[in-house]
Amino acid sequence: MGIAHELILRWSKVIDPEVNIDVITLKLIYDLDVDDKNMIVNFKFKPTVPTCPIGHQLALQVYYEVAKDDSIKEINMEITEYIYADKINILIKEIEEERRKKSEVKNHVQ
Amino acid sequence: MKELVVVSGKGGTGKTTITASFTYLAKNKVIADCDVDASDMHLITAPDILNTIPFKGRKKAVVNEDKCISCGKCEPACHFDAISDINKINPIKCEGCGVCDLVCPVDAIDMVETIAGDLHISESRYGPMIHARLRIGEENSGQLVTLVRQYAKIMSADRKKELIIIDGPPGTACPTTSAVTGTNLAVVVTEPTLSGLHDLKRVTDVIKHFRVEPVVIVNKYDINKNMTDKIQEYCNEKNIPLLGKIPFDKVVVEAMVAGKSIPEYYNGELTIIIKEIWEKVYKLLTEVN
Numbered sequence: 001m002g003i004a005h006e007l008i009l010r011w012s013k014v015i016d017p018e019v020n021i022d023v024i025t026l027k028l029i030y031d032l033d034v035d036d037k038n039m040i041v042n043f044k045f046k047p048t049v050p051t052c053p054i055g056h057q058l059a060l061q062v063y064y065e066v067a068k069d070d071s072i073k074e075i076n077m078e079i080t081e082y083i084y085a086d087k088i089n090i091l092i093k094e095i096e097e098e099r100r101k102k103s104e105v106k107n108h109v110q
Numbered sequence: 111m112k113e114l115v116v117v118s119g120k121g122g123t124g125k126t127t128i129t130a131s132f133t134y135l136a137k138n139k140v141i142a143d144c145d146v147d148a149s150d151m152h153l154i155t156a157p158d159i160l161n162t163i164p165f166k167g168r169k170k171a172v173v174n175e176d177k178c179i180s181c182g183k184c185e186p187a188c189h190f191d192a193i194s195d196i197n198k199i200n201p202i203k204c205e206g207c208g209v210c211d212l213v214c215p216v217d218a219i220d221m222v223e224t225i226a227g228d229l230h231i232s233e234s235r236y237g238p239m240i241h242a243r244l245r246i247g248e249e250n251s252g253q254l255v256t257l258v259r260q261y262a263k264i265m266s267a268d269r270k271k272e273l274i275i276i277d278g279p280p281g282t283a284c285p286t287t288s289a290v291t292g293t294n295l296a297v298v299v300t301e302p303t304l305s306g307l308h309d310l311k312r313v314t315d316v317i318k319h320f321r322v323e324p325v326v327i328v329n330k331y332d333i334n335k336n337m338t339d340k341i342q343e344y345c346n347e348k349n350i351p352l353l354g355k356i357p358f359d360k361v362v363v364e365a366m367v368a369g370k371s372i373p374e375y376y377n378g379e380l381t382i383i384i385k386e387i388w389e390k391v392y393k394l395l396t397e398v399n
Contacts, residue, residue: 019252019288026291027321046319048287081319 003041003072004034010065016048016058023062039073041066046081055082056091063092067099074100111266112395113259113274113293115144117317119309121280123301124329127362128384129277130154130371133236135388139273141234142262143241144255144289146227151277154371157232157239165242165257167226167250168206173197177218184210184219202247227254229261236371238265252284259288273395282309282316290317294398296324297353297391302337310341314350323398324350327387331355351394354387356380 012024023029026048033042045062047055059079066075075096079085116132118125130151133141143151171192178197185193188210192203199210201224211219226248232239240262244251262274278289278296290296296317300310310326317324326345331338338355345352357380365375373381 017253018250018284019291020256021288021291026287048284048319049282049316 002034003036003039003069004032006069007032007034007041007066011062014058014061014065017054019048023058028058029062039071040076041072041074042076044078044080046079050081050083052082055079055084056088059088059092063095067096070103070106073103111263111272111274112295112398113276114295114297114391114395115276115278115289115293115322116297116299117278117286117290117313118280118299119282119311119313120300120303120306123299123306124356124362125280125299126151126154126277127366127372128297128299128327128329128356129275130236131373131384132388132391133275134371134373135385136273136275136392138271139237139275140262140266140269140271141237141239141241142258142274142276143239144258144276144285145279146242146244146251146254146258146285147279149241149243149277151239152232152234152241154366154369155234155236155239156369157230157234157241159230159232161231163229163231163261164225165227165229165244165254166223167248167253169208169221170201170204170206170224171199171208171210172220172222173199174218174220177216179216179218181215183213183215187213205249226250229254229257231261231265238269238271240265251279252288255279255285255288282312286313286316287320290322291320293322295391295395296322298324298326299329300326300341301329302331302334302341304337307337307341307344311344314348323394325391325394326350326352328352328355330358332357353390354383356383356387 012022014023029043029045031044063077077092079088116125116129143149190203190205192200208221211221227242227244229242240258242254242258266274276289279285298313300306314324328338328341359380361376365372368375
């Protein structure tokens with residue numbers, strides 16, 4: 001099973017609680033591009049509406065479903081069509097940088 | 111199995127009237143009334159309810175009077191003014207946010223599951239039908255719509271039906287999201303009014319957001335031909351197929367009063383127009399994935 005397939009399975013468990021439907025069925029994740037060789041994952045995420053009250057929460061859940069796989073070297077996630085897209089994009093970039101640094105340290109130690 | 115959803119953006123455009131006509135004309139289908147806040151398809155299909163399943167919505171706060179010390183901390187904490195007296199919570203106003211539970215110093219608030227609506231599995235003269243009704247003042251209609259669709263899919267597989275026809279809710283909020291997501295085609299019924307055009311634009315944006323293809327029907331097109339032209343222009347500009355225009359006709363009211371869909375009640379010009387539109391819809395449905 002490839003990384004893309006694995007991610008789709010994981011994202012299928014991220015549920016928008018207001019409609020009780022997962023983000024894959026809702027087609028909220030798009031432009032998924034996985035570089036299996038270099039372990040880089042690129043994708044975009046949009047909430048159901050630009051004013052989604054749980055847009056942050058859902059975006060972070062989607063991100064962490066990827067981030068929990070230590071073998072993935074780089075995650076480039078972009079949140080679109082959301083009124084707080086700029087803020088959450090900055091936040092996720094910071095979290096991702098922190099994750100990468102920790103991962104590098106871990107690799108050096110090993 | 112294909113899923114067709116009929117939505118409108120603006121309420122009162124004739125969405126259920128047209129959906130009922132489609133369900134009469136369609137063969138081998140399951141009907142799903144997803145307008146759970148104000149369902150009315152049953153007025154035409156007159157279903158026999160075979161089974162009713164309670165729908166549990168969001169949890170609600172209830173005061174445990176044995177533990178409550180009447181400190182009053184919960185009252186100002188409630189942003190929905192659901193606590194008007196020290197230990198009385200209005201269940202209609204309670205949104206189940208749980209803030210009162212957090213501020214209570216003696217853990218005297220219990221968050222309990224409540225029945226927010228009922229889902230019905232029915233049989234009608236038009237075929238099997240899944241419908242539901244949200245109770246007064248209840249929330250989570252998006253979840254109930256999802257449940258209706260899930261039961262419709264089970265029913266469709268069980269009865270080997272090839273099509274689910276969904277009567278969607280008006281508006282563009284969560285219930286519409288639930289009704290549109292993952293369908294094969296979305297029919298938007300609009301009317302030639304300013305608000306009809308305005309809400310048509312909004313709902314087609316929502317439909318496209320979920321990567322479903324919209325098509326448009328203008329109901330009562332001849333009550334304002336100028337506005338119908340504007341709807342046509344908008345559809346052309348956005349490359350949205352306008353499948354047909356239905357004229358105003360008093361026979362629609364007569365059919366509703368008789369509790370019948372238009373093709374069932376009347377075999378005249380209006381029925382011919384609706385049949386032509388249905389054939390176009392069905393052809394598109396067979397073509398899409």
